[in-house]
Amino acid sequence: xxxxxxxxxxxxxxxxxxREVIELLxxxxxxxxxxxxxxxxxxxxxxxxxxxxGARGINLRxxxxxxxxxxxxxxxxxxxxxxxGFIERSLSSASRRELELSLSSRGESYLKELRARRxxxxxxxxxxxxxxxxxxxxxxxxxxxxxxxxVAPSPRPAEGRAADLA
Amino acid sequence: xxxxxxxxxxxxxxxxxxREVIELLxxxxxxxxxxxxxxxxxxxxxxxxxxxxGARGINLRxxxxxxxxxxxxxxxxxxxxxxxGFIERSLSSASRRELELSLSSRGESYLKELRARRxxxxxxxxxxxxxxxxxxxxxxxxxxxxxxxxVAPSPRPAEGRAADLA
DNA sequence: TATTGTTATACTCTATAACTATA
DNA sequence: TATAGTTATAGAGTATAACAATA
Numbered sequence: 001x002x003x004x005x006x007x008x009x010x011x012x013x014x015x016x017x018x019r020e021v022i023e024l025l026x027x028x029x030x031x032x033x034x035x036x037x038x039x040x041x042x043x044x045x046x047x048x049x050x051x052x053x054g055a056r057g058i059n060l061r062x063x064x065x066x067x068x069x070x071x072x073x074x075x076x077x078x079x080x081x082x083x084x085g086f087i088e089r090s091l092s093s094a095s096r097r098e099l100e101l102s103l104s105s106r107g108e109s110y111l112k113e114l115r116a117r118r119x120x121x122x123x124x125x126x127x128x129x130x131x132x133x134x135x136x137x138x139x140x141x142x143x144x145x146x147x148x149x150x151v152a153p154s155p156r157p158a159e160g161r162a163a164d165l166a
Numbered sequence: 167x168x169x170x171x172x173x174x175x176x177x178x179x180x181x182x183x184x185r186e187v188i189e190l191l192x193x194x195x196x197x198x199x200x201x202x203x204x205x206x207x208x209x210x211x212x213x214x215x216x217x218x219x220g221a222r223g224i225n226l227r228x229x230x231x232x233x234x235x236x237x238x239x240x241x242x243x244x245x246x247x248x249x250x251g252f253i254e255r256s257l258s259s260a261s262r263r264e265l266e267l268s269l270s271s272r273g274e275s276y277l278k279e280l281r282a283r284r285x286x287x288x289x290x291x292x293x294x295x296x297x298x299x300x301x302x303x304x305x306x307x308x309x310x311x312x313x314x315x316x317v318a319p320s321p322r323p324a325e326g327r328a329a330d331l332a
Numbered sequence: 333t334a335t336t337g338t339t340a341t342a343c344t345c346t347a348t349a350a351c352t353a354t355a
Numbered sequence: 356t357a358t359a360g361t362t363a364t365a366g367a368g369t370a371t372a373a374c375a376a377t378a
Contacts, residue, residue, distance in 0.1 A: 024315070118185050
């Protein structure tokens with residue numbers, strides 16, 4: 001009597017719990033957004049760094065598809081990230097009209113430090129949880145992570161699904 | 167031997183798992199962002215709707231503090247949301263220099279539909295999880311949700327913490 | 333004088349459309 | 356002709372600074 005026979009109430013509960021936490025973080029996370037005093041990169045630029053960290057050497061068009069952004073937007077964003085020294089743009093050896101984009105060592109270390117700061121901030125929250133809840137969070141998020149990746153294959157999700165999420 | 171004696175590895179694991187899922191959603195969620203074809207409101211405007219849904223009748227300054235945005239930005243955003251018919255701005259009866267901001271019925275129904283669409287999209291993901299993981303996700307997220315609210319009191323979080331999260 | 337909200341100005345991000353260079 | 360990337364232009368979001376109205 002785990003789920004199938006019960007009509008999927010547990011699925012609905014999980015979807016609702018996820019939606020509520022996402023909303024909460026959407027408001028809270030957005031508070032230090034964009035040109036925040038201490039942040040050298042905007043949230044859009046940060047998304048570029050995340051993608052490049054997981055797909056080194058891709059071209060500008062491909063990066064735009066991962067981000068769901070137009071090539072012109074990505075081009076200008078890369079201008080600024082390059083001026084900041086966070087990314088490198090080298091000409092592709094295969095095709096002279098393509099670029100190969102990647103994180104610079106400075107970009108890599110920035111990302112590493114940001115992740116450490118974020119985990120430190122999150123540690124404040126998870127430390128306020130009971131151990132059993134914390135263990136459940138790890139198990140639940142691991143499964144959710146894999147499930148999201150299987151459902152939303154990179155770079156283009158289900159075409160129209162993503163629009164609902166913004 | 168639940169946690170205290172083990173040096174907090176489970177806390178670190180939970181913080182890391184949360185940080186990874188947030189990063190994943192940051193890239194994925196952002197794909198349908200801002201002026202997306204079908205979306206009538208941008209992600210910034212959506213944050214306004216979320217706050218007003220939880221704090222009806224607040225003034226512009228207070229809304230700005232919840233969002234972490236400057237009054238001038240909020241003022242213009244409210245112009246556009248009012249033009250769209252999603253919010254109402256009435257003069258405060260207590261103080262003639264203040265506004266009382268709230269969702270219009272159109273804004274409320276928009277939010278309700280958006281939440282339904284989001285949960286439907288999330289249902290695709292949680293349905294791909296095993297029942298035990300799904301149950302763990304619900305328990306873990308419930309505890310996390312409460313913990314985040316206790317650690318980051320509205321409207322102003324720990325002053326400097328938020329900047330790391332953008 | 334202090335506070336609330338608006339307007340002026342500037343920079344970033346976003347898009348579409350027009351353009352150059354390469355395949 | 357089709358594709359990769361850039362540039363031009365316009366609208367939205369962000370900020371700081373100067374301003375009007377109210378307390």
